[in-house]
Amino acid sequence: MANRRKGIRKSLLAFFFVIVTALGVLIASNVMDHVEDISLGLDLQGGFEVLYEVQPLDGEEDTEIDREMLTDTVSALNARIDVLGVSEPSINIEGDDRIRVQLAGVDDQEQARELLSTQARLEFRDVDDELMMDGGDLVEGGAQQNFHGETNQPIVSVTVDDANLFQEITTDISERPPGENLLVIWLDYEEGDSFEEEQMRGEDSKIVSAPRVQSPIASRDVMIEGDFTTEEAQDLAGILNAGALPVELDELSLNSVGAQLGERSMDLAVNAGFVGIALIFAYMMAYYRFMGAVAVLTLSAYVYFVLVIFNWLNAVLTLPGIAALILGVGMAVDANIITFERIKDELRTGKSVMSAFKAGSRRSFSTILDANVTTILAAAVLFYFGTSAVQGFAVMLIVSILTSFLTAVFGSRLLLGLWVNSRILNKKPKLFGVKEREIDELRS
Amino acid sequence: MNFDPRTSKLDFVKHRKKFFSFSAVFLMVGMILLSTVGLNLGIDFAAGTTVEVLAEEEITAAEIEQEFADIGYDPDDVVLAGDNDIARASFVGGLSDDESLEVQSHFDDLYGNTPNVATITPIVGEELAMNAFISVLIASLGIIIYVTFRFEFLYGVSAIIALFHDALFIITVFSIVQMEVNIPFIAAVLTIIGYSINDTIVTFDRIRENMSLEEKVESFEEVSAVVNKSLVQTLARSINTVLTVVFAAGALLLIGGEGLRVFSFALVVGLVAGTYSSLFIAAQVWAVLKTKQLERRRRKREEQEALEAEQAETET
Numbered sequence: 001m002a003n004r005r006k007g008i009r010k011s012l013l014a015f016f017f018v019i020v021t022a023l024g025v026l027i028a029s030n031v032m033d034h035v036e037d038i039s040l041g042l043d044l045q046g047g048f049e050v051l052y053e054v055q056p057l058d059g060e061e062d063t064e065i066d067r068e069m070l071t072d073t074v075s076a077l078n079a080r081i082d083v084l085g086v087s088e089p090s091i092n093i094e095g096d097d098r099i100r101v102q103l104a105g106v107d108d109q110e111q112a113r114e115l116l117s118t119q120a121r122l123e124f125r126d127v128d129d130e131l132m133m134d135g136g137d138l139v140e141g142g143a144q145q146n147f148h149g150e151t152n153q154p155i156v157s158v159t160v161d162d163a164n165l166f167q168e169i170t171t172d173i174s175e176r177p178p179g180e181n182l183l184v185i186w187l188d189y190e191e192g193d194s195f196e197e198e199q200m201r202g203e204d205s206k207i208v209s210a211p212r213v214q215s216p217i218a219s220r221d222v223m224i225e226g227d228f229t230t231e232e233a234q235d236l237a238g239i240l241n242a243g244a245l246p247v248e249l250d251e252l253s254l255n256s257v258g259a260q261l262g263e264r265s266m267d268l269a270v271n272a273g274f275v276g277i278a279l280i281f282a283y284m285m286a287y288y289r290f291m292g293a294v295a296v297l298t299l300s301a302y303v304y305f306v307l308v309i310f311n312w313l314n315a316v317l318t319l320p321g322i323a324a325l326i327l328g329v330g331m332a333v334d335a336n337i338i339t340f341e342r343i344k345d346e347l348r349t350g351k352s353v354m355s356a357f358k359a360g361s362r363r364s365f366s367t368i369l370d371a372n373v374t375t376i377l378a379a380a381v382l383f384y385f386g387t388s389a390v391q392g393f394a395v396m397l398i399v400s401i402l403t404s405f406l407t408a409v410f411g412s413r414l415l416l417g418l419w420v421n422s423r424i425l426n427k428k429p430k431l432f433g434v435k436e437r438e439i440d441e442l443r444s
Numbered sequence: 445m446n447f448d449p450r451t452s453k454l455d456f457v458k459h460r461k462k463f464f465s466f467s468a469v470f471l472m473v474g475m476i477l478l479s480t481v482g483l484n485l486g487i488d489f490a491a492g493t494t495v496e497v498l499a500e501e502e503i504t505a506a507e508i509e510q511e512f513a514d515i516g517y518d519p520d521d522v523v524l525a526g527d528n529d530i531a532r533a534s535f536v537g538g539l540s541d542d543e544s545l546e547v548q549s550h551f552d553d554l555y556g557n558t559p560n561v562a563t564i565t566p567i568v569g570e571e572l573a574m575n576a577f578i579s580v581l582i583a584s585l586g587i588i589i590y591v592t593f594r595f596e597f598l599y600g601v602s603a604i605i606a607l608f609h610d611a612l613f614i615i616t617v618f619s620i621v622q623m624e625v626n627i628p629f630i631a632a633v634l635t636i637i638g639y640s641i642n643d644t645i646v647t648f649d650r651i652r653e654n655m656s657l658e659e660k661v662e663s664f665e666e667v668s669a670v671v672n673k674s675l676v677q678t679l680a681r682s683i684n685t686v687l688t689v690v691f692a693a694g695a696l697l698l699i700g701g702e703g704l705r706v707f708s709f710a711l712v713v714g715l716v717a718g719t720y721s722s723l724f725i726a727a728q729v730w731a732v733l734k735t736k737q738l739e740r741r742r743r744k745r746e747e748q749e750a751l752e753a754e755q756a757e758t759e760t
Contacts, residue, residue, distance in 0.1 A: 113541070254541070255562045264498070268701030276695035280688045287684065324635070330689035331642070334681075337688075338646065341681045367649040370594055371642045374587050374603075378638050381583035382576075390576055393631045397638065 009422040016418040020297060027304045034307045040104065040266070041318030041392070042255070047104035050113065052249040054097045057119075065097045065247065072246050073099060080115055083238030090316070098252065111235070117249050120239045122158070122208075123186045124169070126176075127195050132169045132183070135244055137161050139220075143240035145233040148225060154233040156224045158240065163220045171216040184210045185224055187236075208236075269322045277303070277329055284333065288340050290431040291416060295336040298411040302332045305403045313395070321396045328400025331375070335408035338371075339364040340432075347434045353427070357420045361413050368409060376401050456675045457668035460728035467609060467725060474616025483615070484622045489570060493539040495519070496560040497531045497551050508533060515550050517543070530702060576630050580611070580637060587641060595652055598733045603644045606718075606726035610640040613717035614710050628707035636714030639689070643722040646681065650674040651727060662742065664735040671727045679723075686719045 042049050054073060056063040063069075070093045081089045081103065090102040103112060124133040142159035160166040173181050184195050185208045198207050208226040228236070281299070284292035306325060310317065343360030351359065376398060383394035419425055425432075429439065497508060505522040508531040512519050519533035539547065544561040551559045584604045591600035611633050618625055651674040661667055693715060696708035 251541075254544075265701050265703040268699065269696070269704055272695040272698075272700035272704075273692075275699060276692035279691040279695065283684075283688060283691065324631075330639075330685070330692055333688045334642070334646075334685040337681050337684045341678075341684075345677070367646055370649055371645045374590060374641045374645050375638045377586050377590060378580075378583040378634075378641060381579050381586060382634055385575060385579035385582060390579075390631060390634065393634065397635075 009424060012418045012422040013424070016415060019415065019418075023297070023301055027300065031304060031307070034304075034311055037311050038307070039314070039316045041316045041321070042102055042104055045104050045266075047102065048112070049100065049102045049255045050116065051094075051252040051254075052099045052101065052117070053252050054099060055248045055250060057246070057248055067093075069246055070097075070099065073249075076243050076245050077101060077116060079241075079243065080239055083115065083235060099249070113254075115235055115239060117251065118239060119188045119248065120244045121186075121188050122240060122244075123189050125184045125186055125189065125195070126173060127180050127182050127184060129184075129189075129194055132172075133160070133165065135240070137165060138240075140243075141241045143237040145230070145237045146223070148223065153225060154228045154230040156226070156228070156233050156237045156240070158222050158224065160220045160222060163218065166220065166222065167216055167218050170213050173213040174215050181213050182210045183213050185226075273322060273325070280329060280333055284336070287433060288337075289433045290419075290425070291336075291340045291343070291412075291433070294412055294415045294419075295333070295340070295408075297415060298336070298407045299329060299332055301411055302403055302407040303329065305407065306399055309399050309403060310396070313399070315395055315399075316392065317396075318392050321392050324393050324396035324400060328397065328404055331372075331401060332404030332408045335368045335372075335404060336412055338368055339409070339412065344432060344434050347429050347432055348438050350439055353425050353429070353432075354420055354423070357416065365409065368405070372401055372405050454676055454679075455668075455672055456723060457671050457728055457731055460724075460732070463724040463728065467613075467721075471609070471612050471616055474612060474619055477619040478615065481619060481622070483619050483625045485625055489573070489625065492520075493535045493544060494560075494562050495533045495535070495539075495544070495547055495551075496562075497533070497555065498557040498559065499529045499531065499555045500557065501555075502528045503531060504528075505531065511550070511554065512547075515546065517547065573630055576634060580634070583637075584608075591645070591648075595648060598730055598737060599648045599652070602726050602730035602733065603641060603648065605729050606644050606721040607637055607640050609721045609725055610636050610714055610717045613721075614714045617713045618710070623706060623709065626706055628704070629710050632707045632710035632714065635711060636718055639715065640718040640721065643682065643685070643718055644726045647675060647678050647722055647727055648730070650678050651730070662738055664731070667731045667735050667738070671731045675723060675727060682719060682722060686715055690715055 054065050054070060056065065074091050074093060077091050077099070078089065081091075081101075090100075092100045094100055101116060120135075122135045122138070123131060125131055137160060139159040139161055144157050146155050146157045147153065148155050170183070173183055175181075182195075186193075186206055187208050188206055190206075193206065195207070195210070198205050199210065209224055211225065224236075226233075226236075277299075281296045284295045284299075286292070288295065303325075306328065315321075339361060342364040343356050346356035346359045347353070379394045379397040379401065383391055383398065429436065497503075503524070505524055508522050509519065512522075512533060517535070517539075519535055521534045523532045524530065539561075548558055548561055551557070584607065587607075588597070588600035588604060591597075591603060614633055614636060618629070651671060654670045654674050654677075655661060658666070658670060661670060690712060693708050693711040696704050697712055700708055
């Protein structure tokens, strides 16, 4: 009989060590992979963020911005970002007429911003600004970056849909007197722009080029020579193919973060996190002794699972997110503390370790549940009504609370339960941080 | 730290008027400062541009101002941060895109690090703050409903009073120290609101439990005895929890870097306020409200009894 009980005790403890070892192996084997997989926010890895207000195009002021237009704009922006080769762009519609674009890890921010906000409306006009032909007359997706046959300069070539139209236009222009026989190629022409003024502006000019047309051209291919670098020519071809934006984008705010500063903030925050968590662990072990050690195990599991769930949700980690994670450790600790204090209370009334554990776990459960539900309620409202920064924080808080509830309540209970049920802790209240003299002898 | 409720002489309710007046005066000062001096609104709430330069060597504000002057700019303010190797220059009114690119490339050439340039119209920050405020109001309503359902209406009201106390406390401290208020600050206030609810609910849960154990609770003395007993019983938990969270928030404040300074300072202030309100405000407010409710009920019952007695008399 006694032998059999001893056998059960041993197997309970063996089970404890199996769980802890399995967890340890699991964490050690892939925690680094998970850490590396986390998508970092702009504030951590550098990049930039632009908030655009969407407005109807010039001359179409009466058009209402509707959901469809916004989605079209987002797809056009996505196609353009492909040109940049950014791996994880984030483009979100906010409110009725705003689009937030976040590009992390972009080296050339200037190029990226130009590429995003240009409307890519290619137009061919004469020197009197009369429209001859526009992007709608070109073959869709037919823009290419090439090199000029003679000068070897990078050029962009586009293909005209209708060869006759182009021949008519070139015939018309070639018949004009010298100096006026120019085919002016505009990008994003706006009402009120004029060739005369614009050609004086040098580099910022919206005129891509203004070739002289001396004779009618009977070809569908149009070469645009614009004093490009190869890269600029590639970008222009890229955005022409990605298509013009159906709307005009006004920059409402711009936030750009240098990557070096981001990395530095990240290192500091992560370090602070480690120090904070180490202090918590030390305090828990010193104050709650054996139960504290169990708490340290479940807290480690908590941090690990939060990382895994966070990756699984494809969420983006920002500085407030890290803070929410570390704060979440505090909430997980709280659940442990509430349970442990209850167990200590029960021990002080003279209950045995086993019944104190049972009563303490049971009575602390509703407290923890109510406290967690109210906090989740607040976090959910923040997520639902909040915007970007507040939302990211709320997601992390919700994930943290749910995980902390599972690990701190069920994890701690399971692990501690194995020890308690093995009866090895019987009559050892000191291990729970309860002194013998505090125990109420009257009730035992 | 073991607090034995059977031997403890701690009385949390007796001095409630002092706690209430302290908070009232403190928050009043906050309101006055808020309406006169106001908060030191960061670039998130005031239109403009900030340029954050990382130099990787010790610099002075004068040096940075000189650098800006060399390329023709005059920042409204230059503040050093980090180990004096980060400078933050703000331009109220803002820089144009071309101007910020020029500034960025200048400092990139100089220190080899591209500075952060943040340009923002205040609309975005203001909307975020407004949005957060409305969210908190909605959340409060949700909490009152939940707490009324699980506990009792008066607990919900007291918890919300404590919640707004804590949020206002942080805002008051920030209007006193004039630290810059940015978007992470709002996230911190929201965190504290979450923490404050959590903390208050745990003590209320114990009060609810002890109330159900008492056979008769009618007078203010009896209510406050229950409150005192409950607060003493949860005192070890309250202190340990706030200590561990302060470990985390304090580590962020001390070694977490510039980017988290405002956030973590607001957190630490809020944690202190949250613990203070859970121990000295929330339960006391509840005790006062509860006594009034009990008195009303007793008066009603007495009136009822008097009425019945009268009726009985007239019948005979």
